[in-house]
Amino acid sequence: xxxxxxxxxxxxxxxxxxxxxxxxxxxxxxxxxxxxxxxxxxxxxxxxxxxxxxxxxxxxxxxxxxxxxxxxxxxxxxxxxxxxxxxxxxxxxxxxxxxxxxxxxxxxxxxxxxxxxxxxxxxxxxxxxxxxxxxxxxxxxxxxxxxxxxxxxxxxxxxxxxxxxxxxxxxxxxxxxxxxxxxxxxxxxxxxxxxxxxxxxxxxxxxxxxxxxxxxxxxxxxxxxxxxxxxxxxxxxxxxxxxxxxxxxxxxxxxxxxxxxxxxxxxxxxxxxxxxxxxxxxxxxxxxxxxxxxxxxxxxxxxxxxxxxxxxxxxxxxxxxxxxxxxxxxxxxxxxxxxxxxxxxxxxxxxxxxxxxxxxxxxx
Amino acid sequence: xxxxxxxxxxxxxxxxxxxxxxxxxxxxxxxxxxxxxxxxxxxxxxxxxxxxxxxxxxxxxxxxxxxxxxxxxxxxxxxxxxxxxxxxxxxxxxxxxxxxxxxxxxxxxxxxxxxxxxxxxxxxxxxxxxxxxxxxxxxxxxxxxxxxxxxxxxxxxxxxxxxxxxxxxxxxxxxxxxxxxxxxxxxxxxxxxxxxxxxxxxxxxxxxxxxxxxxxxxxxxxxxxxxxxxxxxxxxxxxxxxxxxxxxxxxxxxxxxxxxxxxxxxxxxxxxxxxxxxxxxxxxxxxxxxxxxxxxxxxxxxxxxxxxxxxxxxxxxxxxxxxxxxxxxxxxxxxxxxxxxxxxxxxxxxxxxxxxxxxxxxxxxxxxxxxxxxxxxxxxxxxxxxxxxxxxxxxxxxxxxxxxxxxxxxxxxxxxxxxxxxxxxxxxxxxxxxxxxxxxxxxxxxxxxxxxxxxxxxxxxxxxxxxxxxxxxxxxxxxxxxxxxxxxxxxxxxxxxxxxxxxxxxxxxxxxxxxxxxxxxxxxxxxxxxxxxxxxxxxxxxxxxxxxxxxxxxxxxxxxxxxxxxxxxxxxxxxxxxxxxxxxxxxxxxxxxxxxxxxxxxxxxxxxxxxxxx
Numbered sequence: 001x002x003x004x005x006x007x008x009x010x011x012x013x014x015x016x017x018x019x020x021x022x023x024x025x026x027x028x029x030x031x032x033x034x035x036x037x038x039x040x041x042x043x044x045x046x047x048x049x050x051x052x053x054x055x056x057x058x059x060x061x062x063x064x065x066x067x068x069x070x071x072x073x074x075x076x077x078x079x080x081x082x083x084x085x086x087x088x089x090x091x092x093x094x095x096x097x098x099x100x101x102x103x104x105x106x107x108x109x110x111x112x113x114x115x116x117x118x119x120x121x122x123x124x125x126x127x128x129x130x131x132x133x134x135x136x137x138x139x140x141x142x143x144x145x146x147x148x149x150x151x152x153x154x155x156x157x158x159x160x161x162x163x164x165x166x167x168x169x170x171x172x173x174x175x176x177x178x179x180x181x182x183x184x185x186x187x188x189x190x191x192x193x194x195x196x197x198x199x200x201x202x203x204x205x206x207x208x209x210x211x212x213x214x215x216x217x218x219x220x221x222x223x224x225x226x227x228x229x230x231x232x233x234x235x236x237x238x239x240x241x242x243x244x245x246x247x248x249x250x251x252x253x254x255x256x257x258x259x260x261x262x263x264x265x266x267x268x269x270x271x272x273x274x275x276x277x278x279x280x281x282x283x284x285x286x287x288x289x290x291x292x293x294x295x296x297x298x299x300x301x302x303x304x305x306x307x308x309x310x311x312x313x314x315x316x317x318x319x320x321x322x323x324x325x326x327x328x329x330x331x332x333x334x335x336x337x338x339x340x341x342x343x344x345x346x347x348x349x350x351x352x353x354x355x356x357x358x359x360x361x362x363x364x
Numbered sequence: 365x366x367x368x369x370x371x372x373x374x375x376x377x378x379x380x381x382x383x384x385x386x387x388x389x390x391x392x393x394x395x396x397x398x399x400x401x402x403x404x405x406x407x408x409x410x411x412x413x414x415x416x417x418x419x420x421x422x423x424x425x426x427x428x429x430x431x432x433x434x435x436x437x438x439x440x441x442x443x444x445x446x447x448x449x450x451x452x453x454x455x456x457x458x459x460x461x462x463x464x465x466x467x468x469x470x471x472x473x474x475x476x477x478x479x480x481x482x483x484x485x486x487x488x489x490x491x492x493x494x495x496x497x498x499x500x501x502x503x504x505x506x507x508x509x510x511x512x513x514x515x516x517x518x519x520x521x522x523x524x525x526x527x528x529x530x531x532x533x534x535x536x537x538x539x540x541x542x543x544x545x546x547x548x549x550x551x552x553x554x555x556x557x558x559x560x561x562x563x564x565x566x567x568x569x570x571x572x573x574x575x576x577x578x579x580x581x582x583x584x585x586x587x588x589x590x591x592x593x594x595x596x597x598x599x600x601x602x603x604x605x606x607x608x609x610x611x612x613x614x615x616x617x618x619x620x621x622x623x624x625x626x627x628x629x630x631x632x633x634x635x636x637x638x639x640x641x642x643x644x645x646x647x648x649x650x651x652x653x654x655x656x657x658x659x660x661x662x663x664x665x666x667x668x669x670x671x672x673x674x675x676x677x678x679x680x681x682x683x684x685x686x687x688x689x690x691x692x693x694x695x696x697x698x699x700x701x702x703x704x705x706x707x708x709x710x711x712x713x714x715x716x717x718x719x720x721x722x723x724x725x726x727x728x729x730x731x732x733x734x735x736x737x738x739x740x741x742x743x744x745x746x747x748x749x750x751x752x753x754x755x756x757x758x759x760x761x762x763x764x765x766x767x768x769x770x771x772x773x774x775x776x777x778x779x780x781x782x783x784x785x786x787x788x789x790x791x792x793x794x795x796x797x798x799x800x801x802x803x804x805x806x807x808x809x810x811x812x813x814x815x816x817x818x819x820x821x822x823x824x825x826x827x828x829x830x831x832x833x834x835x836x837x838x839x840x841x842x843x844x845x846x847x848x849x850x851x852x853x854x855x856x857x858x859x860x861x862x863x864x865x866x867x868x869x870x871x872x873x874x875x876x877x878x879x880x881x882x883x884x885x886x887x888x889x890x891x892x893x894x895x896x897x898x899x900x901x902x903x904x905x906x907x908x909x910x911x912x913x914x915x916x917x918x919x920x921x922x923x924x925x926x927x928x929x930x931x932x933x934x935x936x937x938x939x940x941x942x943x944x945x946x947x948x949x950x951x952x953x954x955x956x957x958x959x960x961x962x963x964x965x966x967x968x969x970x971x972x973x974x975x976x977x978x
Contacts, residue, residue: 052875054390073386077393078878085879091872095894104890105880156880 001028002063002159002192004049009058011044018044019055020216026194026209028063031186033195035203036213037239042196045213046162049194050085051078062160081160084153084191088165090145092137092152098124099133102152109156123155126185143174150182154189161186161193167202179205200240204228212236229286231352234359237284243316243327246290248283249356261353264323265301269348271363281362282354287329289350292317293343294336300343308336319344395884400793400802403786407809409834410852414824415661415816421827422446422654429651445651458652462640463659469553469625469636470618476558478610481565484710487703488566489573492693494704502711507563508956510913510930512623513949514556517718519627520725520942522547527631530732530942533721537734549634556624559714561617565610572606612671616664620817622916623930627937638819638916645920650827657820664815719953725946726759743943759947765932769951771843772929776908776959779850783858784904786851788896791862792888796871810859813852818916825849826920841923849918850911857910861903865896898966905963909956 004026011019019041026032034042047053049060051068054075060068067076092101102123106116124130127147137145146166153161166182167175183206186193197203203210204224212219212227212235219239220232231237237245250263252270261268261283268283293300303321310316315334319326319342326344353362391397422445425436429444436442449459484503487493506514523532524541526548534542545551576599584594625636635643637660644653696703729740742749746758759765790810797803813821825848829839839845869892877887893900915930922931929952936945 050875050879052878073383075386075390075393078875079881079883081879082881083879085876087872087876089870089872091870091876093873093877093891093895105877105882108881108886152876152880 003028005061007059009055011048011055017216026192028192029190030208031193032209033203033207034211034213040213041216042213043164046164046196050083050162051081082158084156084158084161086149086153086163086166088168090149092145092148094137097134097136098148102155119155123151126154127151142170159191161191163195165197232361234354243287245284245286246326251280265321266324268351280356284352285346285350287327289347290328291345292328297343300345303342305336305338305340305342396793396796399789400797400806403790403793404806411809411812414828417828418654418824422651426651428649445655449652449655462635462637466619466637470615472554473557473618474611474614477561477614478565481562482569485566485570485573489570490694491696499707502715504563505715506560508960509953511560512627514559514718515624515627516949517721518552518556520721533734536732548628548632552628553625561614564614568606568610572603576602608671612667619660620819622819622919641819641823653823657823660817660820722946722949726943731942743947768927768929768932772912775846775928776912778847779911780904780908782851783854783907784900787858787862790859791866794863795866811856814856822917822920841925843926845921846918846926853917854907858903861899865899869895901966909959913956
């Protein structure tokens, strides 16, 4: 177990800045996920850690070991960083058998035949690929290739593992299955892991810590719970969650002695003291945090049903009120007719309020 | 930086000793950069320096010039050669006539060759003509043979009494001398070159035709176009890029070709640019030769430029989408068999007949006597006989020929190995460094020999290596210079093979190894080379073929010490030892065809596809 410590990392390709200024610490044994849309700098960050890209500025440490420092003139090449790395494309050598794919790196480490064989055996055992030892990659399915790539990483017994969208080439069902295996593996191996993905479900299900990046900048860093329920800014609020979060713009007003956000037919109570100068705010609420009823209820907002999208286990409802459009997620397979009247209500706990200018969360 | 005042490492570190070691260390961790710089340095030396060298030599007095300008100082700047070639009284003979002849031959051969090639390509790819397999194999055979095999055969057939020596088969059979214009000069040169160079048109056009989706034409039919409109408005524009490349490629090759115009043109003093350069160099008048070589290079560059400007933009039209791709054969109906017979006859005349003629030629005891009684195997297996062919023993016993054979094979193998390695390295450096200035330069320099017509490159190398140059000793007359020039000339092709092979190896395959601690040399040995080996092997065997059949490129550099088969054939022919030239030619063709069979076996039949990129 080793700590990964990045400070002031900057990396650009020509005029294009991939990573603007990154400070990141991965605690020993943690599973950290970098999440973001394509082009946000997440893969670049991973490649910088691996040494496959050289940053223009900053410092990298693994535990006490200084790996890279532009100022001190230190650069440890990827060959000597002692990492495990897995690519989206699996990067299996097509002209070598599964066995050779795994042992090539082990021989390089100077292990003798017995140790090599033992590690090979253990690694293949872990991913349940023992029977395929002598196959070539082209003779394996996508999921099996993925497992071999995992085995190769496991066999290296590195204390730091880097994974670049390892599941994105798999079909949906296999992806769910492999997600579970990755989680189990991480617990077994106890290695510090940095995982890069654009898939929020992977990020939320696997991670101890999620780092959301956009345009080369960290937007938020926190536990999956924090990221999901207390987004630090509108970008994170919008990016996380499927269906997307509801947004309401309004102006601060007072009603019956309490402060709230006036969004036309919606009035949302604002907890605490809103900034004096904050005239306008944006409120967000998760689709599943909205209560809905087919019958009229006291104090609830009336709307009409605009669309119904049953997903099987739950259903996405689109409700139109006089001034707003609201997306709801309800459990179960709901069958309703379009145009039916509906009444909705919000939990004030599930609301987040954002400044219009800075887009930052005012509650956190 | 202004965005991030907090950024600590943004100010550039000052130059210190530790900083320097850091940079050196960093460079060592970027093997593609080191390799790229190395390749660029070597290639610049082999490609760009020679170019500057001949520009220099063309602009200073040579010792030959003292005959005309006794007061001149050798090595001082002068426009003397330019004046002589372009404006002086000799300009007509030195420049204008060869220019006119070269262009006339080039245009006629290009029109004829590309026309024949395109027609054959269309018949083979899009129609239901018979015997496609056999025809497909035969149709590219002329490409594999040296271009002047046809010229030799032509001489055996149509030689008249103009230049002395024995007459050809035509006279022997019919008792009539063929007129000069049939035997020598413009007409036979055009015919022989066209019947060889149609292969370029064929390869490029059949490749392009195979990528035109029939659905595009059917869409035209649905839109109400008739057959002719479809051909002109849909098919033809789609083929235009390939047609343009075929035209330019053929034309440039013909500008630089030497063998055929020499064999068929020199006897009647019909000079093209290439033979004029040869004549000037033979007369030790290298200044004039270099000016002419520069003109050739400028012409070639102009043509490539025009092609890329006019047609290059549309190149993206002909792309394989891989989706909805379908090709329908056009039924020739009653014309099926006549077309099949015509193609069969054409191939028999261009491929089989010349070889038969040369075989017969090699078997007659007295030149010009083509009766059955006059046949002998002496020129193949006979001991030395002072009455026959100046006492030269038969081909299979002659030490001179066996040495030349060994040299040819050695040249082919060495060029193939060097080109393979260089292609691999250039490909690696160019692909891994994609987007960097270094990679662009490297690709550019590796492509440069493409624009040097063969004979011009030969002239450059004479100029450059006739005296010691830098660390290199004088290489003129050595075997090394043959290998060097062959490697350089084949560089555009092999570096493209290397780049194509490397593009197929995803970067991550190497990075995975890197992260696992596997160093560069082991990565090359265990991953890069094994994965690119099939493409490289095919490329190397094709280099072998081009190297062994080459004449234009090396004719200026040959000496008795480094003689190869092609040069020997040329010499035998000059000495009118037609049996020997015929026999050695057959010998050479046998080697080349053998190597090609090997390519096909090793690459599973795909070997000739690679020729499309040459």
